[in-house]
Amino acid sequence: MRDKPVVIGVxxxxxxxxxSVTRSICQRFTDKTILVVEQDYYYxxxxxxxxxxxxxxxxxxxxxxxxxLLIDHLRDLMNHKPIEKPxxxxxxxxxxxxxxxxxxKEVIIVEGILILxxxxxxxxxDIKVFVDTDADLRIIRRLLRDIKERGRSLDxxxxxxxxxxxxxxxxxxxxxxxxADIIIPEGGQNxxxxxxxxxxxxxILAKK
Ligand SMILES: Nc1ncnc2c1ncn2[C@@H]1O[C@H](COP(=O)(O)OP(=O)(O)O)[C@@H](O)[C@H]1O
Ligand SMILES: Nc1ccn([C@@H]2O[C@H](COP(=O)(O)O)[C@@H](O)[C@H]2O)c(=O)n1
Numbered sequence: 001m002r003d004k005p006v007v008i009g010v011x012x013x014x015x016x017x018x019x020s021v022t023r024s025i026c027q028r029f030t031d032k033t034i035l036v037v038e039q040d041y042y043y044x045x046x047x048x049x050x051x052x053x054x055x056x057x058x059x060x061x062x063x064x065x066x067x068x069l070l071i072d073h074l075r076d077l078m079n080h081k082p083i084e085k086p087x088x089x090x091x092x093x094x095x096x097x098x099x100x101x102x103x104x105k106e107v108i109i110v111e112g113i114l115i116l117x118x119x120x121x122x123x124x125x126d127i128k129v130f131v132d133t134d135a136d137l138r139i140i141r142r143l144l145r146d147i148k149e150r151g152r153s154l155d156x157x158x159x160x161x162x163x164x165x166x167x168x169x170x171x172x173x174x175x176x177x178x179x180a181d182i183i184i185p186e187g188g189q190n191x192x193x194x195x196x197x198x199x200x201x202x203x204i205l206a207k208k
Pocket of ligand 1: 141
């Protein structure tokens, strides 16, 4: 029987640098080694709702996510089975019709704002990381990104930040930091932390 894949969770607030850290770690390995599973792709399907109603969803609340499906997919991958990974479109606030057929790899990184908030997900992880970046940097990064890449206006980003992102960060995300094994300050430019993560993964792979 082959070893189960190693599951690494990368959590942190929106704009903290989770994606950048994950990308930097992946760049140290071949494409065949690490599979990234984004919690964002597992937002509940809202295709049955009109776009105006989707704008009212609180995307920072745990109930916005279909963690049952995410957990099923992680379990399948850990049992060497492929999954049909959903694809998410931030511009229309729902999953697209497309799914991607993905095969398990030796290392699975599951990345998202609330992955350490659900004990069922935490139980599946071998290593838990929290990317910890100050709120002022996170909002600046998010403003730039959401306007450039996610089709948002300045007003909508500020309004969403005040009404849902900040309260959910304080209520759910920040407290979930206590479940992390490793806390990475500042995110993607923290080369020392990324080197340490990459070395740890190399050590685990060497023992397999
Ligand atoms: N250290 C950094 N300095 C400047 N910009 C950064 C840094 N890390 C990330 N960013 C930018 O901030 C935005 C959010 O980063 P990202 O890694 O996507 O965070 P998250 O996945 O936690 O939301 C992206 O546009 C990214 O390019
Ligand atoms: N339709 C959506 C779905 C999610 N969001 C925001 O995305 C953030 C999580 O993604 P990060 O890459 O920033 O971690 C989360 O804070 C949601 O507010 C959205 O705006 N619209």
